[in-house]
Amino acid sequence: MNTVKKVLAVVLAAALLCLTLTACAQGASNDPKDTLIFAQGADPRGLDPALVDDGESSKVIVNIYEGLIKYAKDSTKLEPCLAESWTVSDDGLTYTFKLRQGVKFQDGTDFNADAVKFNIERQMKGNATEDMPYADFVYGYVTKVEAKDANTVVITLKDKCTPFLYNLAMSMAAPMVSPEALKKNNNNVNEAPVGTGPYKFVRWDKEQSIVLTRNDNYWGEKAKTKNVIFRIIKDNSARVVALNNGEVDMIDGIDATVVDEITKAGNTVDQPDGMNINYMAYNTQSSICGKPEVRKALSQAINVPELVKSLYQGYATPADTILPSFVPGFSKDIKQVAYDEAASKAALAQAGVTTVHVITYSNPRPYNPATGKALAEAVQGYLSKVGVTCNIEVFDWTTYKQKVKAGDFDICFYGWTGDNGDPDNFMSLLSDKDPSMNVSRYDNAAYLDLIAKGKAAAEGADRDAIYAQLEQNQVDNSVWLPISHSKLLSAYRPVVQGYYYHVTGNIFLSGMSKTK
Incomplete structure (x- = not known):
C-alpha cells in the first residue's frame, strides 16, 4: 500500500472509531458482530420517501420504511407486505387492500387504513408539493382513497394503469410514513424518518x-444484526481501502479498475446484471440542443x-435501447444513431455549433460506476474531434440534482435504475x-399519447409493441444518447452472511449478519 493510502486508512480508521463510540453512546454494543x-x-x-428521488436516499429508506x-x-x-392481500375490479379502476393487523410505526402509533389514506392523499393532486418528484408517477391516476374500516383501504383510479x-x-x-x-x-421527515420497517433511525x-x-417491535422477522451504519465515503479508492x-463491511459505487484490488484482499465482488440505463441527455429547451438535427x-x-x-x-x-433486455417491451430492432465522425463534423459546422455547456456529477452511480466526470471527459474527447468544445462543470451529487432541475446546460449525464421492472418506469x-x-424537458404529443396507451394496456405482446414505438420515437428525435447498461458492482467482506444487492439498486440489510 502506498503512503497516501496508508494515511487515508489511518484517517478512515479514526473516523470509524468515532462512529463506533457514538453508536455506543446510543446504547449499541461494542461487539463488531452487532454492527x-x-x-x-x-x-x-x-429520508422522506415522498421528497427524494435518488439511490443514496433509497438505500437507507428501504431499511426504515x-x-x-x-x-x-x-x-x-x-409479494404482500403491509397489505396481506388485494383485489382489482373487473374494470381495472378499483383496488381493495386488506391490511396486516397489529403493525405499529416506530413511534408507537398504529399503522391502519387511516394512515394509508393520509400517506396517499398527501401526494395526490392538490396536496402534493413541488418537491415531491414521484407523487404524480405513483399516484397521478388516483382519484379517491377510502378507509372502509381499520384494515381495509379502497383506491379508485381515473383510468386503467397497469403499472x-x-x-x-x-x-x-x-x-x-x-x-x-x-x-x-x-410534512417533512427528511431528517426525522419514522416507518414500520426492521430498522429505526438514530442519527x-x-x-x-x-x-x-x-x-425490536417490528411485526415481521427481526433484523439479524442490531445496528447499521451507512458511511459516506465520496472517493472511490478510499471506499476500497476502507x-x-x-x-x-460492504461498499458500492466501484468500477472495473478496482475489482482485482478488492478480490486480492480476500473480499467478494458482487456483479449481477443491472436493471438500468446510463445516458447522455440533451436539453431540448436550450438554444443549441433544442434542434433535433444538432442533437x-x-x-x-x-x-x-x-x-x-x-x-x-x-x-x-x-x-x-433505453430498456434493459430482460424488461418487457425491449426490442432488438431499435438502433441508436450510428457513429459517423465525418457526418457529425459537417452537420455541426453547418449549424454553427462550436461549444456546448456540459454539467456532470463527481461521484459514481449504480448505472455509471466510472463517475459522471470520467464519462463527460470521454465524451469531451470525441466532440473535440468534430470541432466542438465542451465546457464541463462538475458538482457533488446533491448540488448536481439542483443544477439539473434549474436547466442551465446543453448536455447533462444521468441514468436510471428501474424501480419496478415495468417498461413504463423507464419510458415515462x-x-x-x-x-x-x-431532464431533457422533452414534450412530444405523439410520445405522450403512446405513454397513455401503454399505461392502460394489459400486459402482453400488444403492450410491449407500444413501448418499442416509444423507444423509436426517442431515437428519431435524438433526445438521449443511451450509453450503457451496467452490472451492479458492489463488494463485501467474507464475514458478511446473506449478502445481496437487489436488482432495483437497493440494499436490504435486515437479513444480513456478521460472523465476527
Whole structure:
C-alpha cells in the first residue's frame, strides 16, 4: 500500500472509531458482530420517501420504511407486505387492500387504513408539493382513497394503469410514513424518518454517516444484526481501502479498475446484471440542443461501443435501447444513431455549433460506476474531434440534482435504475413534467399519447409493441444518447452472511449478519 493510502486508512480508521463510540453512546454494543457498516459514495438527499428521488436516499429508506406491497428478494415479482392481500375490479379502476393487523410505526402509533389514506392523499393532486418528484408517477391516476374500516383501504383510479401495483412496491413515494411524525415535522421527515420497517433511525451526521438500530417491535422477522451504519465515503479508492482494511463491511459505487484490488484482499465482488440505463441527455429547451438535427449530429460524434469498452472494461454493455433486455417491451430492432465522425463534423459546422455547456456529477452511480466526470471527459474527447468544445462543470451529487432541475446546460449525464421492472418506469421519464425526472424537458404529443396507451394496456405482446414505438420515437428525435447498461458492482467482506444487492439498486440489510 502506498503512503497516501496508508494515511487515508489511518484517517478512515479514526473516523470509524468515532462512529463506533457514538453508536455506543446510543446504547449499541461494542461487539463488531452487532454492527453492519455499508459505505456509499454520496449523502442521501433526504429520508422522506415522498421528497427524494435518488439511490443514496433509497438505500437507507428501504431499511426504515415499508409499502403495501414489496418485491421478491431476487426479482421485481410482487409479494404482500403491509397489505396481506388485494383485489382489482373487473374494470381495472378499483383496488381493495386488506391490511396486516397489529403493525405499529416506530413511534408507537398504529399503522391502519387511516394512515394509508393520509400517506396517499398527501401526494395526490392538490396536496402534493413541488418537491415531491414521484407523487404524480405513483399516484397521478388516483382519484379517491377510502378507509372502509381499520384494515381495509379502497383506491379508485381515473383510468386503467397497469403499472400501478408495481409502483406501490417502489422505494419512492409508496412507503408508509407515520402520520403523527409528518404532523410534528411540518410534512417533512427528511431528517426525522419514522416507518414500520426492521430498522429505526438514530442519527445523521451530514456527509459522514447515518446510524440505524433494530426495531425490536417490528411485526415481521427481526433484523439479524442490531445496528447499521451507512458511511459516506465520496472517493472511490478510499471506499476500497476502507473495505480492504476491514473498516467497513460492504461498499458500492466501484468500477472495473478496482475489482482485482478488492478480490486480492480476500473480499467478494458482487456483479449481477443491472436493471438500468446510463445516458447522455440533451436539453431540448436550450438554444443549441433544442434542434433535433444538432442533437443527432452530436450523437454521431460519439463511438459508444468504443467508449463503453474503454471506460467500463467488460462490466457494462453498450445500450441501443433505453430498456434493459430482460424488461418487457425491449426490442432488438431499435438502433441508436450510428457513429459517423465525418457526418457529425459537417452537420455541426453547418449549424454553427462550436461549444456546448456540459454539467456532470463527481461521484459514481449504480448505472455509471466510472463517475459522471470520467464519462463527460470521454465524451469531451470525441466532440473535440468534430470541432466542438465542451465546457464541463462538475458538482457533488446533491448540488448536481439542483443544477439539473434549474436547466442551465446543453448536455447533462444521468441514468436510471428501474424501480419496478415495468417498461413504463423507464419510458415515462421522457413524459414527466418534473425536470428532475425528465431532464431533457422533452414534450412530444405523439410520445405522450403512446405513454397513455401503454399505461392502460394489459400486459402482453400488444403492450410491449407500444413501448418499442416509444423507444423509436426517442431515437428519431435524438433526445438521449443511451450509453450503457451496467452490472451492479458492489463488494463485501467474507464475514458478511446473506449478502445481496437487489436488482432495483437497493440494499436490504435486515437479513444480513456478521460472523465476527
